[in-house]
Amino acid sequence: MRWSPASRCSNALQEYPNLTGTKKDCNQGACGACTVLCDGERTLACLALAVQYEGAEITTIEGLCKDGELHPLQAAFMEHDGFQCGYCTPGQICSAVGMMREFQAGLPSAVTADVSANALEFSDEEIKERMSGNLCCCGAYVGIRAAIHEAFRSGVPR
Amino acid sequence: MRNFSYSRAATSQEALTLIATLPNAKFLGGGTNLVDLMRENIEQPDALIDVTRLPSTGIKESGCGGVSIGAEVKIPRWRIIP
Numbered sequence: 001m002r003w004s005p006a007s008r009c010s011n012a013l014q015e016y017p018n019l020t021g022t023k024k025d026c027n028q029g030a031c032g033a034c035t036v037l038c039d040g041e042r043t044l045a046c047l048a049l050a051v052q053y054e055g056a057e058i059t060t061i062e063g064l065c066k067d068g069e070l071h072p073l074q075a076a077f078m079e080h081d082g083f084q085c086g087y088c089t090p091g092q093i094c095s096a097v098g099m100m101r102e103f104q105a106g107l108p109s110a111v112t113a114d115v116s117a118n119a120l121e122f123s124d125e126e127i128k129e130r131m132s133g134n135l136c137c138c139g140a141y142v143g144i145r146a147a148i149h150e151a152f153r154s155g156v157p158r
Numbered sequence: 159m160r161n162f163s164y165s166r167a168a169t170s171q172e173a174l175t176l177i178a179t180l181p182n183a184k185f186l187g188g189g190t191n192l193v194d195l196m197r198e199n200i201e202q203p204d205a206l207i208d209v210t211r212l213p214s215t216g217i218k219e220s221g222c223g224g225v226s227i228g229a230e231v232k233i234p235r236w237r238i239i240p
Contacts, residue, residue, distance in 0.1 A: 005161070005164035005206065006159040006161065047193045049206075052186070
């Protein structure tokens with residue numbers, strides 16, 4: 001497919017009829033519903049020009065499923081009711097996978113008390129801050145945090 | 159969004175040459191700010207020069223109490239100082 005320079009990743013993904021998971025909502029980088037992983041890093045597809053990611057590996061919510069099995073974080077979201085309507089869920093899960101990778105790489109957040117600490121604590125406060133770019137209008141945040149805690153304990157991300 | 163041209167700079171020198179020769183051009187990093195402003199027609203560049211794939215320069219101490227941060231370094235990576 002060919003894209004004009006102004007086409008964004010969210011527009012490009014909409015051209016693939018089997019990839020309906022990624023949601024475009026606010027279209028201005030405020031809600032996080034369109035979050036995908038570009039070469040493993042969480043990215044807002046609505047503000048990412050498609051041409052910038054030529055050759056990059058884009059993982060959407062569909063790509064997290066492996067050999068017919070849900071990603072452990074997807075299973076944890078179901079177990080802990082990490083959603084109600086589900087519209088923000090693909091973005092929440094892609095964002096959380098990227099967030100856990102950042103955490104495991106030792107990257108601090110705005111609420112990390114000691115940024116020089118080698119062992120960061122994966123606390124509720126850290127999850128709130130690091131997931132603050134993903135809004136849930138149903139208010140399922142308690143379940144979302146519980147799911148992320150469980151997935152992190154079980155050794156995700158893969 | 160208005161039409162614009164897109165160029166990807168492979169080296170710092172190429173980026174500087176492009177910004178000097180292309181009229182009304184802007185450098186493009188991750189795009190979170192610039193693309194959003196272009197979407198609202200607040201920024202109206204005729205050309206974008208992508209600097210995200212420049213050779214990595216990372217974060218270096220400048221020797222006078224500050225640090226020099228490469229154009230390709232994303233904000234979450236600021237902690238990793240050699």
